[in-house]
Amino acid sequence: MDALTIAGIAMQNDMQRMDSISQNLANVMTPGYKRSIPVSRAFADLMGGAASGAAALHDTTAAQVLDTSAGTLRATSNPMDIAIEGNGYFEVATEQGTAYSRQGTLQVDPRGRLCNGDGRALIGLGGEIVIAPGPFSVEADGKVKQNGQTVGQLKVVQFSNPQGLLPMGNGLLAQGDATVSDHNVAARVRTGFLENSNVSSPQEMIRLTETLRHFETMIKVAQGYEDVFQKTVSKLGEF
Known part of the structure; x- marks a missing residue:
């Protein structure tokens, strides 16, 4: 599994986290609402899936788990x-x-x-x-x-x-x-x-900030990998 694939999987999971956070924040005042928590597969499992074939890489999305703790x-x-x-x-x-x-x-x-x-x-x-x-x-x-x-x-x-x-x-x-x-x-x-909903607005805002920063970092990783690839192809073309 190359760096570009890893970055792509990470960004896909970040988008799912964003959807989860948006849903939670939209229901912060909904009585009895239980917040959703995205849980990603372990990196070791992803590497094992890569070794077993490309088809296993399609199952990389984060699972949604309910926080069933009671609200006040x-x-x-x-x-x-x-x-x-x-x-x-x-x-x-x-x-x-x-x-x-x-x-x-x-x-x-x-x-x-x-x-x-x-x-x-x-x-x-x-x-x-x-x-x-x-x-x-x-x-x-x-x-x-x-x-x-x-x-x-x-x-x-x-x-x-x-x-x-x-x-x-x-x-x-x-x-x-x-x-x-x-x-x-x-x-x-x-x-x-x-x-009350068991959603904590400050906690969700922290998760939102962390997810945005992680997504931006993965974009830079993907761009850096693409730049290296293009430079490599250009060098090979000189021979």
Whole structure:
């Protein structure tokens, strides 16, 4: 693997990091958002791929890994806002199938279903939760009560490897390679709170600066290699 190829791979990964940083910064105020972290292949693995053939060099892009650490809870005093304190994800019905989310903005659609802020139905232990017109409350254990009666209970799912979840946009996550845990979920539902994004703006700005400087350095490496190549060809042409 020559220096030009190495520089090209590095710049490609830098562009992916830029996309990740831009996505994170755009969602710094999105409740429950989990930041994305690009992870590049080890240099030794790249060298091994080069030795095994050119086809292996196509698999050089950085993998996107979720930072599933919890964000801080922000009090809103709105009974239609809920947050999970501890591990776990709300289960949401989407057109693509079951999804998971830490966002807890609630609403009731015209059919009486308890939904998230985007109008997608939240799944309870017995399926969709249907609420009659009028006020309701969500208890710490996820039970939804109305007029003193339990009308449903929110399903809170825990994963043994939540890093395997895949972003779907709008704060939703597909199961991907994540495995549902068999253990009891140690989580508490807090009413009147929303979970903040776990993105740190200063940290992302530092990553942005580092990535830009690295990209500029790789451009200089590629230009230097090209200059050496052109000079070599010119010298050979003199003979």
